[in-house]
Amino acid sequence: MEYCLLPPARLIPTEEVMLDRVDALQAQILQAGTWTAPITVEKDALFVMDGHHRLTVARRLRLTTVPVVLLDYDSVRVESWHAGENITPAEIFEMARSGRKFPYKTTRHIFRQGLPTCDVPLELLTSPAPMDMAPVLFAGARS
Secondary structure: OEEEEEOHHHOEOOEOOOHHHHHHHHHHHHHHOEEOOOEEEEOOOOEEEEOHHHHHHHHHOOOOOEEEEEEOOOOEEEEEOOOOOOOOHHHHHHHHHHOOOEOOOOEEEEEOOOOEOOOEEHHHHHOOOOOOOOOOEEOOEOO
């Protein structure tokens, strides 16, 4: 599975985040000096499936690009974190188009294949990106 680099401004969040979790993740990323987990995004609409906290960190740090895995619902199952609640891809598309957000931990995306890891120095993510999409990079899947 591959990931690419996209500007955080192009990605559409669909869930709220916990600010204390964002703070902790930001500190972890800054201490490591590297980005290690791509954000998973719906390939056509560019809304975030998993990685809302990472997207918030990227925007706070004013990164020009972030590692992203582009997926669709043929390879991803979605359910709710809340017992007895159902969530569908259509509802997520509708939320993304509306500009509103689901509450924290509403959607749970389950990926059929392992997702790639990455090891991208933060300096590369703050450099001006070329006008077209940054090159696709390969990374092995994690279990």
